[in-house]
Amino acid sequence: MCALCGILGPANHWTDAAARPGVFTRNLDSLQRRRERLQRVACAQRVLSHYRLTLSDWQGTAYLLSTPTGKTEIVDNLTHLWAAAEKLLGRRCDPLDPAVINHLGPARG
Amino acid sequence: MAEFTPVNLVTGFLGSGKTTLLQRLLADPALGDTAVLINEFGEVGLDHHLLERIDETMVLLPSGCVCCTIRGELSEAIRDLHSRRERGEIPVFRRIVVESTGLADPFPILSTVQNDPVLTHHFRLGNVITTVDAVNGAGQLGRHPESVKQVAIADRLVLTKTDIADPVSVETLLRDVQRLNPSAPLWQTADRSLDVDLLLAHDHFALGDKAERPLRWFAEEVAAGRRSTATGRNRHGDSIRSFSLAFEGQLDWTMFGVWLTMLLHCHGEAVLRVKGILNVANSETPVAIHGVQRLVHPPIHMTAWPDDDRRSRLVFIVDGLERGSIERSLETFLGVIASPLPADAILAP
Numbered sequence: 001m002c003a004l005c006g007i008l009g010p011a012n013h014w015t016d017a018a019a020r021p022g023v024f025t026r027n028l029d030s031l032q033r034r035r036e037r038l039q040r041v042a043c044a045q046r047v048l049s050h051y052r053l054t055l056s057d058w059q060g061t062a063y064l065l066s067t068p069t070g071k072t073e074i075v076d077n078l079t080h081l082w083a084a085a086e087k088l089l090g091r092r093c094d095p096l097d098p099a100v101i102n103h104l105g106p107a108r109g
Numbered sequence: 110m111a112e113f114t115p116v117n118l119v120t121g122f123l124g125s126g127k128t129t130l131l132q133r134l135l136a137d138p139a140l141g142d143t144a145v146l147i148n149e150f151g152e153v154g155l156d157h158h159l160l161e162r163i164d165e166t167m168v169l170l171p172s173g174c175v176c177c178t179i180r181g182e183l184s185e186a187i188r189d190l191h192s193r194r195e196r197g198e199i200p201v202f203r204r205i206v207v208e209s210t211g212l213a214d215p216f217p218i219l220s221t222v223q224n225d226p227v228l229t230h231h232f233r234l235g236n237v238i239t240t241v242d243a244v245n246g247a248g249q250l251g252r253h254p255e256s257v258k259q260v261a262i263a264d265r266l267v268l269t270k271t272d273i274a275d276p277v278s279v280e281t282l283l284r285d286v287q288r289l290n291p292s293a294p295l296w297q298t299a300d301r302s303l304d305v306d307l308l309l310a311h312d313h314f315a316l317g318d319k320a321e322r323p324l325r326w327f328a329e330e331v332a333a334g335r336r337s338t339a340t341g342r343n344r345h346g347d348s349i350r351s352f353s354l355a356f357e358g359q360l361d362w363t364m365f366g367v368w369l370t371m372l373l374h375c376h377g378e379a380v381l382r383v384k385g386i387l388n389v390a391n392s393e394t395p396v397a398i399h400g401v402q403r404l405v406h407p408p409i410h411m412t413a414w415p416d417d418d419r420r421s422r423l424v425f426i427v428d429g430l431e432r433g434s435i436e437r438s439l440e441t442f443l444g445v446i447a448s449p450l451p452a453d454a455i456l457a458p
Contacts, residue, residue: 012229014405015366022317024389024396024410026362036363043364046445047371078366079403082374095371096434101441 013077015040034060044081050103051089055081113233116187116205116222117309121240122249122256123211126269130240130298131208137305144168144190144202146183148210183207183218184225191231204309205232212255215262216402223404234406236312239263243274243297246282250289260286261349261381261426262401265308266295291351292330292384292424313399317409327397328415331386331422348429349381354436356421359390360443368442369398369405372435377403379430385423386411395421 012018017025026036037057044055054066058074065084066072073084085093094100121127134140146168168186193199209218215237222234239259242249246268249256260266266286271279279297287295296303316327331353365387373380383400397409425435 014407015363015370017407020407022314022409024362024392024408039363040367043361043367043445047367047442078370079374082371092375093371094375095368095438095442096376096430101438104441104445 013079015078040078044078046104047095047100048085050100051085051093053085053088113314114191114203114205114231115235115309115312115314116207116232117235118215118218118237119206119208119240120213120215120237120259120263121211121267121269122242122246122253122259124245125211125240125242125249126267126298127208127211127240130238130267130269130303131206133298133303134206134305134308139305140204140309142200142202143204143206144199146186146190146205146207148183148208148213184221184228187222187225187232188227191227204235214255215259216404219401220404223406233314234312235314236264236309237262237401238265238267238308239293240267240269241282241286243268243271243279243282247278247285250282250285257289257349258381260289261428263290263293264312266290266293267303267308268295268297271297288351289349290382290426292333292382294330313397313406313409316397316411318412327386327411331384331424349426350432351424351426352432353422353424354432354439355423356388356440356443359388360421362387362389362392362396364442364445365389365439368439369400372438373400373403373405376427376430379428380425381428382426383423385421386415387421387423388419398423 016027017023019025019027027033037060041055041057041063048055048065052068054068056064056066058064063075063081064072065075065081065088067088071088073088075081075084082093119127119131131145135143135145168190187205190199190202190205194201207218209215219234219237222228222232239262241256241260246256250260268279268283268286283295294307296308369383380400380402383398385398386395387398389396392410394413395411397411399406399409423439425432427435
């Protein structure tokens with residue numbers, strides 16, 4: 001927990017796995033970790049744009065998820081992201097939803 | 110991951126031979142340094158007496174079914190074993206085996222071990238071993254959804270009592286179990302000796318070691334999942350099916366993470382298992398992923414490709430989801446990132 005703002009530290013998420021022997025991670029150094037977070041924001045943003053939500057990194061420790069009207073949630077990791085998005089939207093975020101798939105465009109290959 | 114003590118779960122429906130299997134496993138000298146946690150449902154526990162081993166590394170969790178009432182107690186019991194081991198009060202153990210009640214949903218137990226803030230730094234999940242009773246198994250799979258789930262999430266399956274069951278019904282049950290979970294290696298207790306090493310030691314985390322045997326086994330398990338596609342639905346749990354997907358070329362790890370977390374958030378109850386080998390952009394060797402419902406193990410960076418096939422391969426066991434929609438969704442998500450960023454690309458914050 002941050003001593004200044006009281007925000008709980010992020011839980012250990014598999015996409016953010018700690019650097020341990022044998023484990024695949026992009027958390028090997030601070031630059032790589034930062035780069036991965038920004039890339040994650042960019043990837044998630046492509047999907048979230050379907051719902052008109054905006055995601056941004058917050059101090060390298062959390063993410064801010066906002067609606068067009070400015071309603072904002074702080075999220076720790078990708079799992080919390082989808083729960084927070086559903087809370088802001090009042091509906092489910094389903095990757096199998098044809099509307100989401102159409103929004104993202106044709107499949108690769 | 111040698112410093113993390115593996116925690117194995119032995120599950121299976123009531124009377125399916127969990128304690129007998131455990132008794133047999135613990136007799137193996139390779140498992141001499143194993144601590145055992147037994148969860149019993151009912152006022153008078155008997156299973157721990159059947160094991161004929163009462164010592165300080167045997168813990169009984171008697172107050173109810175571990176999956177719904179005493180998850181805190183499970184966590185406390187493992188923490189306590191850990192503290193006593195560190196203080197030198199009990200013999201050093203290198204593995205914990207949890208035997209659940211026959212009615213338990215295995216998922217909360219796995220989730221407790223992986224997500225508990227203390228346990229996560231000292232323990233890791235090992236293989237889940239599910240016993241299936243060859244005499245009563247078919248009936249149990251038909252009547253009790255818990256038993257279907259126990260089979261579907263298993264890493265290793267052991268068909269028990271095959272020596273006293275009718276050979277025809279054993280064959281039928283074998284086919285049903287393999288359709289429910291085609292990628293889990295299956296043993297029959299009656300006709301061959303159990304290889305403790307394959308049953309317990311060859312788990313997801315062994316893929317990050319240098320040994321070749323686990324790599325080969327993992328590839329075989331994924332291949333078994335792929336071969337099963339043609340067998341279709343299972344008559345037990347009609348909506349449960351397994352299928353596999355294969356993708357050419359390298360995939361973007363970050364987008365894959367976005368997709369899988371979104372899928373598991375929305376459909377975690379229905380994705381009983383996902384397992385696979387991924388050809389990740391900017392990585393020479395593959396990454397193994399392994400998930401049970403909403404729980405995903407830390408991804409393992411495999412030391413080598415297990416075979417010549419360089420495609421990403423994923424095996425799913427799902428309840429009610431369509432293969433086509435999962436495949437279309439994943440392909441579309443990955444297609445968004447047509448050219449992954451090179452490893453040395455620097456994005457300005």
